[in-house]
Amino acid sequence: MKKIANYINGKLQAPTSGEYIDNYNPATGEIYSLIPDSDQTDVNLAIQSARAAFPKWSTLRNSERAEWLEKISNGIKARLEELALAESIDNGKPLWLAQSVDIPRAVDNFKFYATAIMHYASESHHTAEGVINYTLRKPVGIAACISPWNLPLYLFTWKIAPALAAGNTVVAKPSEITPMTAYLLSEICEEIKLPAGVLNIVHGLGSSTGNSIISSDEIDLVSFTGGTATGAHIAKIVAPKFKKMSLELGGKNPNIIFNDCDFDKALKTSINSSFANQGQICLCGSRILVQRGIYEKFRDAFVAKVKEMKVGDPMDPTSRLGAIVSKPHYDKILSYIEIAKSEGGQILTGGEAVKLDGENKNGWFISPTVIEGLDQQCRTNQEEIFGPVVTIQPFDTEEEAIELSNSTEYGLAATVWTSNLHTAHRVGDQLKTGIVWVNCWLLRDLRTPFGGMKNSGVGREGGWEALNFFTEPKNICIKF
Ligand code: NDP
Numbered sequence: 001m002k003k004i005a006n007y008i009n010g011k012l013q014a015p016t017s018g019e020y021i022d023n024y025n026p027a028t029g030e031i032y033s034l035i036p037d038s039d040q041t042d043v044n045l046a047i048q049s050a051r052a053a054f055p056k057w058s059t060l061r062n063s064e065r066a067e068w069l070e071k072i073s074n075g076i077k078a079r080l081e082e083l084a085l086a087e088s089i090d091n092g093k094p095l096w097l098a099q100s101v102d103i104p105r106a107v108d109n110f111k112f113y114a115t116a117i118m119h120y121a122s123e124s125h126h127t128a129e130g131v132i133n134y135t136l137r138k139p140v141g142i143a144a145c146i147s148p149w150n151l152p153l154y155l156f157t158w159k160i161a162p163a164l165a166a167g168n169t170v171v172a173k174p175s176e177i178t179p180m181t182a183y184l185l186s187e188i189c190e191e192i193k194l195p196a197g198v199l200n201i202v203h204g205l206g207s208s209t210g211n212s213i214i215s216s217d218e219i220d221l222v223s224f225t226g227g228t229a230t231g232a233h234i235a236k237i238v239a240p241k242f243k244k245m246s247l248e249l250g251g252k253n254p255n256i257i258f259n260d261c262d263f264d265k266a267l268k269t270s271i272n273s274s275f276a277n278q279g280q281i282c283l284c285g286s287r288i289l290v291q292r293g294i295y296e297k298f299r300d301a302f303v304a305k306v307k308e309m310k311v312g313d314p315m316d317p318t319s320r321l322g323a324i325v326s327k328p329h330y331d332k333i334l335s336y337i338e339i340a341k342s343e344g345g346q347i348l349t350g351g352e353a354v355k356l357d358g359e360n361k362n363g364w365f366i367s368p369t370v371i372e373g374l375d376q377q378c379r380t381n382q383e384e385i386f387g388p389v390v391t392i393q394p395f396d397t398e399e400e401a402i403e404l405s406n407s408t409e410y411g412l413a414a415t416v417w418t419s420n421l422h423t424a425h426r427v428g429d430q431l432k433t434g435i436v437w438v439n440c441w442l443l444r445d446l447r448t449p450f451g452g453m454k455n456s457g458v459g460r461e462g463g464w465e466a467l468n469f470f471t472e473p474k475n476i477c478i479k480f
Contacts, residue, residue, distance in 0.1 A: 002033040004179055006042055006203055007186030009049035010196025016041045021176060021205065026092035026323040026330075027314050029362030035179050038204035043171070043212040046200035047219065050142045050169040053197030058139040058167040066114040068194060069165055073110035075188035076103065076153075083181050087152060088314045090180040092323030092364070093277050095315050102154045106181075109157040112446045113165035113466075120166075120467050131479050137471040139167030140244060141220030144213045146206075146234075148226040149175035149325050150280040150386075156182050159223045160199060162466035171200045171219065173210050175226075177326050179203050206230065214238060221245065223469070225282075228384075228410075228455045235458075246459035246469050248282070248451055250384040251412030254405035255285030255441075256427065258398075259293035261417035265439065267298065271305050273415060273441040275368045278321050279388040283413045283435070283442060287381055288392040289401055295394040299372065302392070303348045306368045311354045321388060323363045330364035333387035337369060340380040345371040345391070376404050384410065398427060406432045411453030415441050434460070 003020060005012035015036035023033040036042070057065070076083060083106070084098035093102070124134035145159040156174050163170050174182035186201045202209055206226075214222050214234050221244035224234050228249040238245050255273055257266050273285045290298045312319035324330040330353075337351050350369030355361070368388040374380050381391055395401045405414055413435040416427050428436040434452040437443065444450075450462035459469060 001031070004033060004035050004183040004203055005186070006036050006038055006046070007183075007189065007199070007201040008042065008046045009200070010190065010194065012186060012190060015039070015204075016045075023090070023179065024326065025089050026325055027089070027360050027363040029327070029364065032089070033180065035176055036203040038202045038209045040212050042202055042204075043209060043216065046171045046202045047142060047213075047216055049197035050171050050200055051218065053169045053195060054139075054141060057169055057195060057198050060167070062117045062120070065165055065167065066118050068192075068198075069110045069114035069161060071192045072185075072188060072194070073107050073114065075192055076110065076185070077107045079184065079188065080104070080107070083153065083184055086180040086184055087178075088322070090178045091149065091152060092314055092325055094319050094322045096317055097277060097322075102151055103181075105151075106153040106157040108446065109154070109161045113161040116162075116463070116467065117165040120464070122473070127477070131477065133475055133477045136474040136476060137468075138474065140470060140472050141168060142218065143168040143170045143470060144216075144219045144222045145170055145172040146210055146214065146222070146224045146226065147172075147174055149178040150277060150282070152178040153181035153185065155225050157185070158461060159225070162461075163223065163470050164199065166467050166470035168220075168470055169198050171202060171213055173202050173204065173206075173213055176203065176205050176209075217241070219243070221470070223461075224248070231457065244469065246451075246461065247457045248459075248461060249412075249455060249457040250386070250410060251282045251452060251456050252287060252382065252384050252408045252410040253283060253285045253413045253415070253433070254431075255288045255415045256401050256405060256417065257288065257290045257294070257298060258401075258416070258418040258420070258423060259291040260419045260423075261294075262419060262439065263294065263298070266417040267301055267305065269441050270302060271309070274390045275306070275309065275321060275388050276442075278324055278366070279368075279390070280325060280386055281442075285413075285415050285441070286385065286390050287404075288390055289395050289404055290392065291401070292394050292396050299348070299392055303370055306349050306370055309368050311365050311367055312356065313360050321365075321368060323360075323365055324387060327364055329387070330366065333366055333385060333389060336380065336383070336385045336387070336389060340371045340374065340389075340391075343374055343378040343380055345374045345380060348372050348392070350388070376407050382408050398423060402427060402430045406430075409455040412456035413437070413452070
Protein backbone atom coordinates (compact mmCIF):
# COMPACT_ATOMS: atom_id res chain seq x y z
CA MET A 1 0.00 0.00 0.00
CA LYS A 2 1.28 3.47 -0.91
CA LYS A 3 2.81 5.38 1.98
CA ILE A 4 2.74 9.15 1.73
CA ALA A 5 5.89 10.93 3.00
CA ASN A 6 6.46 14.25 4.71
CA TYR A 7 8.51 16.82 2.81
CA ILE A 8 11.00 18.40 5.19
CA ASN A 9 14.23 20.23 4.43
CA GLY A 10 13.91 19.41 0.74
CA LYS A 11 13.55 15.64 1.27
CA LEU A 12 10.66 13.22 1.29
CA GLN A 13 10.82 11.44 4.61
CA ALA A 14 8.89 9.05 6.83
CA PRO A 15 7.45 10.29 10.14
CA THR A 16 10.00 9.86 12.93
CA SER A 17 7.56 7.77 14.98
CA GLY A 18 6.97 5.36 12.08
CA GLU A 19 3.22 5.74 12.74
CA TYR A 20 0.67 6.10 9.91
CA ILE A 21 -3.04 6.93 9.55
CA ASP A 22 -5.40 5.18 7.09
CA ASN A 23 -6.43 7.13 4.00
CA TYR A 24 -9.81 6.20 2.49
CA ASN A 25 -11.14 6.33 -1.04
CA PRO A 26 -14.66 7.72 -0.38
CA ALA A 27 -16.07 6.24 -3.59
CA THR A 28 -15.24 2.69 -2.47
CA GLY A 29 -15.07 3.08 1.32
CA GLU A 30 -11.69 1.33 1.24
CA ILE A 31 -8.30 2.24 2.66
CA TYR A 32 -5.96 2.85 -0.24
CA SER A 33 -2.93 4.63 1.21
CA LEU A 34 -1.25 5.56 4.47
CA ILE A 35 -0.51 9.04 5.79
CA PRO A 36 2.28 9.99 8.23
CA ASP A 37 0.92 10.52 11.73
CA SER A 38 3.48 13.26 12.31
CA ASP A 39 4.30 14.29 15.86
CA GLN A 40 6.04 17.17 17.57
CA THR A 41 9.47 15.95 16.42
CA ASP A 42 8.46 16.13 12.74
CA VAL A 43 6.88 19.53 13.25
CA ASN A 44 10.04 20.79 15.00
CA LEU A 45 12.21 19.51 12.15
CA ALA A 46 9.99 21.28 9.61
CA ILE A 47 10.08 24.54 11.57
CA GLN A 48 13.88 24.34 12.00
CA SER A 49 14.36 23.77 8.30
CA ALA A 50 12.02 26.67 7.44
CA ARG A 51 13.96 28.89 9.87
CA ALA A 52 17.29 27.90 8.33
CA ALA A 53 16.02 28.58 4.80
CA PHE A 54 14.51 31.97 5.63
CA PRO A 55 17.56 34.30 5.44
CA LYS A 56 18.46 33.26 1.91
CA TRP A 57 14.94 32.87 0.49
CA SER A 58 13.71 36.16 1.96
CA THR A 59 16.58 38.10 0.39
CA LEU A 60 16.37 36.62 -3.11
CA ARG A 61 15.31 39.13 -5.73
CA ASN A 62 11.59 39.01 -6.47
CA SER A 63 12.38 37.84 -9.98
CA GLU A 64 14.32 34.87 -8.59
CA ARG A 65 11.48 33.78 -6.33
CA ALA A 66 9.10 34.29 -9.26
CA GLU A 67 11.19 31.84 -11.29
CA TRP A 68 10.83 29.18 -8.61
CA LEU A 69 7.07 29.69 -8.49
CA GLU A 70 6.89 29.42 -12.28
CA LYS A 71 8.77 26.14 -12.06
CA ILE A 72 6.30 24.77 -9.50
CA SER A 73 3.39 25.95 -11.66
CA ASN A 74 4.87 24.23 -14.72
CA GLY A 75 5.53 21.08 -12.68
CA ILE A 76 1.87 20.92 -11.66
CA LYS A 77 0.74 21.55 -15.23
CA ALA A 78 2.97 18.77 -16.55
CA ARG A 79 1.34 16.30 -14.13
CA LEU A 80 -2.21 17.65 -14.40
CA GLU A 81 -3.85 14.35 -15.32
CA GLU A 82 -2.07 12.44 -12.55
CA LEU A 83 -2.93 15.11 -9.99
CA ALA A 84 -6.56 15.27 -11.10
CA LEU A 85 -6.90 11.52 -10.77
CA ALA A 86 -5.29 11.60 -7.33
CA GLU A 87 -7.61 14.42 -6.22
CA SER A 88 -10.68 12.57 -7.44
CA ILE A 89 -9.71 9.32 -5.71
CA ASP A 90 -8.81 11.08 -2.47
CA ASN A 91 -11.78 13.42 -2.28
CA GLY A 92 -14.58 11.63 -4.16
CA LYS A 93 -15.14 14.55 -6.54
CA PRO A 94 -15.85 13.78 -10.20
CA LEU A 95 -12.64 13.40 -12.18
CA TRP A 96 -13.84 15.95 -14.77
CA LEU A 97 -14.17 18.54 -12.00
CA ALA A 98 -10.62 17.97 -10.74
CA GLN A 99 -9.34 18.14 -14.34
CA SER A 100 -11.22 21.30 -15.21
CA VAL A 101 -11.22 23.25 -11.93
CA ASP A 102 -9.04 22.03 -9.06
CA ILE A 103 -5.71 21.34 -10.71
CA PRO A 104 -5.81 24.15 -13.32
CA ARG A 105 -6.48 26.51 -10.45
CA ALA A 106 -3.42 25.22 -8.55
CA VAL A 107 -1.36 25.91 -11.71
CA ASP A 108 -2.83 29.42 -11.81
CA ASN A 109 -2.21 30.13 -8.12
CA PHE A 110 1.56 29.76 -8.53
CA LYS A 111 1.59 31.50 -11.89
CA PHE A 112 -0.48 34.39 -10.57
CA TYR A 113 1.78 35.04 -7.56
CA ALA A 114 4.94 34.51 -9.64
CA THR A 115 3.87 37.48 -11.74
CA ALA A 116 2.14 39.45 -8.96
CA ILE A 117 5.30 39.71 -6.87
CA MET A 118 7.07 41.28 -9.84
CA HIS A 119 4.57 44.15 -9.77
CA TYR A 120 4.16 44.52 -6.01
CA ALA A 121 5.12 48.02 -4.93
CA SER A 122 5.02 49.80 -1.60
CA GLU A 123 3.85 53.33 -0.98
CA SER A 124 5.76 56.53 -0.42
CA HIS A 125 4.34 59.80 0.86
CA HIS A 126 5.70 63.25 0.39
CA THR A 127 4.78 64.74 3.77
CA ALA A 128 6.22 68.27 3.56
CA GLU A 129 9.13 69.99 1.95
CA GLY A 130 12.17 67.94 2.95
CA VAL A 131 10.16 65.10 4.51
CA ILE A 132 9.36 61.82 2.84
CA ASN A 133 7.79 58.65 4.24
CA TYR A 134 8.15 55.34 2.56
CA THR A 135 6.86 51.87 3.45
CA LEU A 136 9.15 48.91 3.52
CA ARG A 137 7.32 45.61 3.11
CA LYS A 138 9.41 42.71 4.34
CA PRO A 139 8.55 39.01 4.56
CA VAL A 140 7.28 38.10 8.01
CA GLY A 141 9.14 34.82 8.62
CA ILE A 142 7.74 31.30 8.86
CA ALA A 143 4.18 30.98 7.65
CA ALA A 144 1.95 28.18 8.95
CA CYS A 145 -0.51 27.27 6.19
CA ILE A 146 -3.40 24.95 7.08
CA SER A 147 -6.05 23.99 4.54
CA PRO A 148 -9.22 21.86 4.35
CA TRP A 149 -10.31 18.84 2.32
CA ASN A 150 -12.93 20.24 -0.05
CA LEU A 151 -10.63 21.80 -2.68
CA PRO A 152 -7.41 20.19 -1.52
CA LEU A 153 -4.63 21.33 -3.87
CA TYR A 154 -6.54 24.44 -4.98
CA LEU A 155 -6.75 25.87 -1.45
CA PHE A 156 -3.38 24.54 -0.26
CA THR A 157 -1.57 26.37 -3.08
CA TRP A 158 -3.74 29.48 -2.69
CA LYS A 159 -1.89 30.06 0.62
CA ILE A 160 1.53 28.67 -0.16
CA ALA A 161 2.02 30.61 -3.41
CA PRO A 162 1.64 34.15 -1.96
CA ALA A 163 3.50 33.18 1.23
CA LEU A 164 6.52 32.04 -0.80
CA ALA A 165 6.27 34.85 -3.34
CA ALA A 166 6.46 37.41 -0.53
CA GLY A 167 9.65 35.80 0.77
CA ASN A 168 8.40 33.74 3.70
CA THR A 169 9.28 30.12 4.24
CA VAL A 170 6.40 27.76 4.90
CA VAL A 171 5.33 24.89 7.12
CA ALA A 172 2.10 23.56 5.64
CA LYS A 173 -0.39 20.88 6.55
CA PRO A 174 -3.12 19.63 4.21
CA SER A 175 -6.22 17.98 5.61
CA GLU A 176 -5.47 14.44 6.71
CA ILE A 177 -8.63 13.43 4.81
CA THR A 178 -7.19 14.50 1.42
CA PRO A 179 -3.38 14.55 1.59
CA MET A 180 -2.44 12.96 -1.74
CA THR A 181 -2.05 16.00 -4.03
CA ALA A 182 -0.07 17.86 -1.35
CA TYR A 183 2.24 14.86 -1.33
CA LEU A 184 2.54 14.97 -5.13
CA LEU A 185 3.28 18.69 -4.86
CA SER A 186 6.20 17.82 -2.59
CA GLU A 187 7.45 15.38 -5.25
CA ILE A 188 7.31 18.23 -7.78
CA CYS A 189 9.25 20.53 -5.42
CA GLU A 190 11.85 17.81 -4.91
CA GLU A 191 12.13 17.25 -8.69
CA ILE A 192 12.69 20.93 -9.47
CA LYS A 193 15.13 21.14 -6.52
CA LEU A 194 13.32 23.93 -4.71
CA PRO A 195 15.87 25.12 -2.10
CA ALA A 196 15.69 22.92 0.99
CA GLY A 197 13.43 24.15 3.78
CA VAL A 198 11.62 26.81 1.75
CA LEU A 199 8.45 24.71 1.73
CA ASN A 200 7.84 21.95 4.28
CA ILE A 201 4.74 19.76 4.15
CA VAL A 202 3.88 17.84 7.28
CA HIS A 203 1.01 15.35 7.23
CA GLY A 204 -1.12 14.30 10.18
CA LEU A 205 -4.22 14.97 12.21
CA GLY A 206 -5.44 18.51 12.74
CA SER A 207 -5.84 18.02 16.46
CA SER A 208 -2.22 16.88 16.93
CA THR A 209 0.04 17.79 13.98
CA GLY A 210 -1.93 20.90 12.99
CA ASN A 211 -2.22 22.00 16.59
CA SER A 212 1.55 21.59 17.14
CA ILE A 213 2.25 23.79 14.12
CA ILE A 214 -0.04 26.66 15.04
CA SER A 215 0.94 26.47 18.76
CA SER A 216 4.65 26.75 18.10
CA ASP A 217 6.29 29.98 19.27
CA GLU A 218 8.61 29.63 16.28
CA ILE A 219 6.05 30.29 13.59
CA ASP A 220 5.41 33.93 12.71
CA LEU A 221 1.96 33.94 11.16
CA VAL A 222 -0.96 31.62 10.49
CA SER A 223 -3.07 31.31 7.37
CA PHE A 224 -5.98 28.95 8.00
CA THR A 225 -8.96 27.81 5.92
CA GLY A 226 -11.49 25.47 7.49
CA GLY A 227 -14.47 25.31 9.83
CA THR A 228 -15.51 28.17 12.11
CA ALA A 229 -15.09 26.09 15.30
CA THR A 230 -11.50 25.18 14.35
CA GLY A 231 -10.86 28.81 13.42
CA ALA A 232 -12.05 29.95 16.86
CA HIS A 233 -9.78 27.37 18.53
CA ILE A 234 -6.78 28.54 16.48
CA ALA A 235 -7.55 32.19 17.24
CA LYS A 236 -7.52 31.43 20.99
CA ILE A 237 -4.00 30.05 20.69
CA VAL A 238 -2.53 32.47 18.17
CA ALA A 239 -4.18 35.80 19.06
CA PRO A 240 -2.63 36.18 22.56
CA LYS A 241 0.78 35.85 20.93
CA PHE A 242 -0.08 38.81 18.65
CA LYS A 243 0.84 36.95 15.51
CA LYS A 244 -0.70 37.79 12.16
CA MET A 245 -3.62 35.53 11.38
CA SER A 246 -5.91 35.03 8.42
CA LEU A 247 -8.99 32.87 8.96
CA GLU A 248 -11.18 31.75 6.05
CA LEU A 249 -14.12 29.95 7.65
CA GLY A 250 -17.57 28.50 7.01
CA GLY A 251 -20.57 29.90 5.21
CA LYS A 252 -24.36 29.63 4.85
CA ASN A 253 -24.71 31.52 1.63
CA PRO A 254 -27.95 32.94 0.25
CA ASN A 255 -28.84 32.64 -3.44
CA ILE A 256 -31.39 35.41 -4.02
CA ILE A 257 -33.56 35.14 -7.12
CA PHE A 258 -35.75 38.11 -8.04
CA ASN A 259 -38.87 37.99 -10.23
CA ASP A 260 -37.10 39.93 -12.98
CA CYS A 261 -34.11 37.59 -13.32
CA ASP A 262 -33.04 35.81 -16.49
CA PHE A 263 -34.91 32.66 -15.44
CA ASP A 264 -32.98 30.09 -17.48
CA LYS A 265 -29.57 31.41 -16.47
CA ALA A 266 -30.57 31.63 -12.81
CA LEU A 267 -31.88 28.08 -12.94
CA LYS A 268 -28.85 26.60 -14.65
CA THR A 269 -26.30 28.34 -12.45
CA SER A 270 -28.26 27.62 -9.27
CA ILE A 271 -27.98 23.90 -10.00
CA ASN A 272 -24.23 24.34 -10.08
CA SER A 273 -23.98 26.71 -7.13
CA SER A 274 -26.05 24.32 -5.03
CA PHE A 275 -24.40 21.00 -5.85
CA ALA A 276 -20.94 21.50 -7.38
CA ASN A 277 -18.40 19.29 -5.59
CA GLN A 278 -21.36 17.62 -3.79
CA GLY A 279 -22.19 21.02 -2.24
CA GLN A 280 -18.85 20.94 -0.46
CA ILE A 281 -17.62 24.36 -1.54
CA CYS A 282 -17.63 27.10 1.08
CA LEU A 283 -19.15 29.39 -1.60
CA CYS A 284 -22.10 27.14 -2.52
CA GLY A 285 -25.49 28.80 -2.11
CA SER A 286 -27.25 26.59 0.40
CA ARG A 287 -30.26 28.86 1.00
CA ILE A 288 -32.23 29.59 -2.16
CA LEU A 289 -34.53 32.59 -1.71
CA VAL A 290 -36.99 33.11 -4.57
CA GLN A 291 -39.33 36.08 -5.01
CA ARG A 292 -42.98 35.11 -4.73
CA GLY A 293 -43.92 35.93 -8.36
CA ILE A 294 -41.75 33.13 -9.77
CA TYR A 295 -41.44 30.95 -6.68
CA GLU A 296 -43.52 27.98 -7.78
CA LYS A 297 -42.26 28.04 -11.36
CA PHE A 298 -38.65 28.20 -10.24
CA ARG A 299 -39.08 25.58 -7.51
CA ASP A 300 -40.69 23.08 -9.86
CA ALA A 301 -38.15 23.63 -12.65
CA PHE A 302 -35.27 23.43 -10.16
CA VAL A 303 -36.52 20.20 -8.60
CA ALA A 304 -37.07 18.67 -12.05
CA LYS A 305 -33.49 19.49 -13.04
CA VAL A 306 -32.06 18.20 -9.76
CA LYS A 307 -33.87 14.89 -10.31
CA GLU A 308 -31.92 14.51 -13.56
CA MET A 309 -28.54 14.85 -11.86
CA LYS A 310 -26.58 11.65 -11.82
CA VAL A 311 -24.85 10.61 -8.62
CA GLY A 312 -22.18 8.13 -9.58
CA ASP A 313 -18.65 6.86 -9.81
CA PRO A 314 -16.31 9.89 -9.79
CA MET A 315 -14.45 8.32 -12.71
CA ASP A 316 -17.60 8.30 -14.87
CA PRO A 317 -17.71 11.47 -17.00
CA THR A 318 -21.51 11.50 -16.82
CA SER A 319 -21.59 11.71 -13.00
CA ARG A 320 -22.63 15.19 -11.88
CA LEU A 321 -22.04 14.34 -8.22
CA GLY A 322 -19.42 11.98 -6.83
CA ALA A 323 -18.87 10.69 -3.29
CA ILE A 324 -19.01 12.56 0.01
CA VAL A 325 -15.48 13.02 1.31
CA SER A 326 -15.56 10.82 4.44
CA LYS A 327 -17.80 8.54 6.48
CA PRO A 328 -18.11 11.03 9.39
CA HIS A 329 -19.06 13.81 6.98
CA TYR A 330 -21.54 11.54 5.18
CA ASP A 331 -23.14 10.71 8.57
CA LYS A 332 -23.22 14.40 9.46
CA ILE A 333 -25.03 15.37 6.24
CA LEU A 334 -27.58 12.57 6.64
CA SER A 335 -28.17 13.62 10.25
CA TYR A 336 -28.90 17.18 9.06
CA ILE A 337 -31.49 15.82 6.64
CA GLU A 338 -33.16 14.14 9.63
CA ILE A 339 -32.98 17.43 11.56
CA ALA A 340 -34.63 19.20 8.60
CA LYS A 341 -37.45 16.65 8.61
CA SER A 342 -37.94 16.99 12.36
CA GLU A 343 -38.12 20.77 11.92
CA GLY A 344 -41.01 20.31 9.49
CA GLY A 345 -39.08 20.47 6.23
CA GLN A 346 -40.54 18.73 3.20
CA ILE A 347 -38.04 16.88 1.06
CA LEU A 348 -38.88 17.84 -2.53
CA THR A 349 -36.23 15.54 -3.95
CA GLY A 350 -33.30 13.48 -2.63
CA GLY A 351 -32.91 13.24 1.12
CA GLU A 352 -31.23 9.87 1.19
CA ALA A 353 -28.07 7.86 0.77
CA VAL A 354 -27.47 6.46 -2.71
CA LYS A 355 -26.31 2.87 -2.99
CA LEU A 356 -24.23 2.14 -6.08
CA ASP A 357 -23.08 -1.19 -7.47
CA GLY A 358 -19.76 -2.87 -8.05
CA GLU A 359 -16.62 -1.15 -6.81
CA ASN A 360 -18.71 1.69 -5.41
CA LYS A 361 -21.07 -0.45 -3.35
CA ASN A 362 -19.50 0.67 -0.06
CA GLY A 363 -18.91 4.29 -1.13
CA TRP A 364 -20.47 7.30 0.56
CA PHE A 365 -22.98 8.87 -1.83
CA ILE A 366 -25.94 11.17 -1.10
CA SER A 367 -28.60 12.33 -3.55
CA PRO A 368 -28.91 16.08 -4.20
CA THR A 369 -31.54 17.25 -1.76
CA VAL A 370 -33.98 20.16 -1.90
CA ILE A 371 -36.00 21.04 1.21
CA GLU A 372 -38.99 23.38 1.44
CA GLY A 373 -41.17 24.70 4.24
CA LEU A 374 -38.57 25.75 6.81
CA ASP A 375 -38.33 29.10 8.54
CA GLN A 376 -35.12 31.09 8.60
CA GLN A 377 -34.38 30.52 12.27
CA CYS A 378 -34.32 26.71 12.25
CA ARG A 379 -31.02 24.83 12.49
CA THR A 380 -31.20 23.69 8.88
CA ASN A 381 -31.19 27.30 7.73
CA GLN A 382 -28.68 28.52 10.31
CA GLU A 383 -25.96 25.87 10.46
CA GLU A 384 -23.46 24.94 7.79
CA ILE A 385 -24.26 21.48 6.40
CA PHE A 386 -21.58 21.53 3.69
CA GLY A 387 -23.14 18.86 1.51
CA PRO A 388 -25.63 18.40 -1.36
CA VAL A 389 -28.49 19.90 0.63
CA VAL A 390 -30.27 23.19 -0.08
CA THR A 391 -33.39 24.80 1.28
CA ILE A 392 -35.76 26.86 -0.84
CA GLN A 393 -38.05 29.57 0.49
CA PRO A 394 -40.12 32.46 -0.91
CA PHE A 395 -39.78 36.17 -0.15
CA ASP A 396 -41.89 39.16 -1.11
CA THR A 397 -39.82 42.31 -0.96
CA GLU A 398 -36.22 43.34 -1.48
CA GLU A 399 -36.00 44.31 2.21
CA GLU A 400 -37.17 40.86 3.26
CA ALA A 401 -34.61 39.18 0.98
CA ILE A 402 -31.83 41.23 2.54
CA GLU A 403 -33.04 40.52 6.07
CA LEU A 404 -33.29 36.77 5.42
CA SER A 405 -29.89 36.74 3.76
CA ASN A 406 -28.17 38.53 6.62
CA SER A 407 -29.82 36.56 9.40
CA THR A 408 -27.17 33.93 10.03
CA GLU A 409 -23.91 34.15 11.93
CA TYR A 410 -22.04 33.67 8.64
CA GLY A 411 -21.13 36.21 5.98
CA LEU A 412 -19.03 34.60 3.28
CA ALA A 413 -20.75 34.93 -0.11
CA ALA A 414 -24.10 35.68 -1.74
CA THR A 415 -25.56 35.45 -5.22
CA VAL A 416 -28.16 37.85 -6.60
CA TRP A 417 -30.22 37.26 -9.75
CA THR A 418 -31.94 40.33 -11.20
CA SER A 419 -32.05 42.26 -14.46
CA ASN A 420 -32.44 45.57 -12.62
CA LEU A 421 -29.13 47.33 -12.14
CA HIS A 422 -30.49 49.41 -9.25
CA THR A 423 -31.63 46.30 -7.39
CA ALA A 424 -28.22 44.72 -7.95
CA HIS A 425 -26.37 47.72 -6.52
CA ARG A 426 -28.73 48.25 -3.58
CA VAL A 427 -28.82 44.61 -2.54
CA GLY A 428 -25.10 44.08 -3.16
CA ASP A 429 -24.37 47.04 -0.92
CA GLN A 430 -26.49 45.79 1.97
CA LEU A 431 -25.55 42.12 2.06
CA LYS A 432 -23.18 41.39 4.93
CA THR A 433 -20.91 39.07 2.97
CA GLY A 434 -17.36 39.35 1.72
CA ILE A 435 -18.35 38.42 -1.84
CA VAL A 436 -21.50 39.15 -3.86
CA TRP A 437 -21.98 37.61 -7.29
CA VAL A 438 -24.64 39.22 -9.48
CA ASN A 439 -26.05 37.06 -12.30
CA CYS A 440 -23.14 34.62 -11.99
CA TRP A 441 -21.43 32.37 -9.48
CA LEU A 442 -17.83 31.40 -8.76
CA LEU A 443 -16.51 33.70 -11.42
CA ARG A 444 -13.13 34.33 -9.84
CA ASP A 445 -10.54 36.96 -10.61
CA LEU A 446 -7.49 36.21 -8.49
CA ARG A 447 -6.81 39.94 -8.00
CA THR A 448 -10.00 40.50 -5.97
CA PRO A 449 -10.21 40.35 -2.15
CA PHE A 450 -11.48 36.96 -1.04
CA GLY A 451 -12.90 36.26 2.42
CA GLY A 452 -15.82 36.53 4.76
CA MET A 453 -17.47 38.78 7.34
CA LYS A 454 -18.87 37.80 10.75
CA ASN A 455 -18.18 34.14 11.64
CA SER A 456 -16.94 33.45 8.12
CA GLY A 457 -13.54 34.78 8.94
CA VAL A 458 -11.00 37.48 9.53
CA GLY A 459 -8.80 38.95 6.81
CA ARG A 460 -8.79 38.59 3.05
CA GLU A 461 -6.85 36.47 0.61
CA GLY A 462 -6.21 37.15 -3.08
CA GLY A 463 -4.31 39.80 -5.05
CA TRP A 464 -2.45 42.43 -3.05
CA GLU A 465 -4.44 41.49 0.07
CA ALA A 466 -2.50 38.24 0.39
CA LEU A 467 0.84 39.88 -0.31
CA ASN A 468 0.03 42.55 2.29
CA PHE A 469 -0.84 39.81 4.77
CA PHE A 470 2.37 37.90 4.12
CA THR A 471 4.56 41.00 4.56
CA GLU A 472 5.21 43.31 7.51
CA PRO A 473 4.89 47.00 6.63
CA LYS A 474 7.37 49.39 8.19
CA ASN A 475 7.12 53.15 7.81
CA ILE A 476 10.40 55.01 7.40
CA CYS A 477 10.20 58.77 7.76
CA ILE A 478 13.16 60.81 6.48
CA LYS A 479 13.82 64.53 6.90
CA PHE A 480 16.43 65.72 4.53
P1 NDP B 1 -11.64 21.77 9.65
O1 NDP B 1 -11.72 23.05 10.40
O2 NDP B 1 -12.07 20.53 10.33
O3 NDP B 1 -10.14 21.50 9.19
C1 NDP B 1 -9.41 22.43 8.40
C2 NDP B 1 -7.93 22.12 8.54
O4 NDP B 1 -7.53 22.41 9.86
C3 NDP B 1 -7.57 20.66 8.29
O5 NDP B 1 -6.29 20.59 7.70
C4 NDP B 1 -7.54 20.11 9.70
O6 NDP B 1 -6.76 18.95 9.77
C5 NDP B 1 -6.90 21.27 10.43
N1 NDP B 1 -7.11 21.33 11.87
C6 NDP B 1 -8.12 20.79 12.60
N2 NDP B 1 -7.93 21.08 13.92
C7 NDP B 1 -6.79 21.82 14.00
C8 NDP B 1 -6.07 22.43 15.08
N3 NDP B 1 -6.47 22.32 16.33
N4 NDP B 1 -4.94 23.10 14.81
C9 NDP B 1 -4.52 23.23 13.53
N5 NDP B 1 -5.13 22.67 12.47
C10 NDP B 1 -6.27 21.99 12.70
O7 NDP B 1 -12.41 22.01 8.30
P2 NDP B 1 -12.75 20.93 7.18
O8 NDP B 1 -11.47 20.33 6.69
O9 NDP B 1 -13.85 20.06 7.67
O10 NDP B 1 -13.28 21.87 6.01
C11 NDP B 1 -14.58 22.26 5.84
C12 NDP B 1 -14.78 23.67 6.36
O11 NDP B 1 -13.90 24.56 5.67
C13 NDP B 1 -16.17 24.20 6.10
O12 NDP B 1 -16.62 24.86 7.25
C14 NDP B 1 -15.98 25.19 4.97
O13 NDP B 1 -16.94 26.21 4.92
C15 NDP B 1 -14.63 25.72 5.28
N6 NDP B 1 -14.03 26.32 4.10
C16 NDP B 1 -13.91 27.68 4.05
C17 NDP B 1 -13.40 28.29 2.92
C18 NDP B 1 -13.22 29.77 2.86
O14 NDP B 1 -12.48 30.22 1.99
N7 NDP B 1 -13.84 30.56 3.72
C19 NDP B 1 -13.02 27.50 1.75
C20 NDP B 1 -13.20 26.08 1.92
C21 NDP B 1 -13.69 25.52 3.07
P3 NDP B 1 -7.45 17.48 9.60
O15 NDP B 1 -8.40 17.53 8.48
O16 NDP B 1 -6.25 16.69 9.31
O17 NDP B 1 -8.10 17.23 10.90
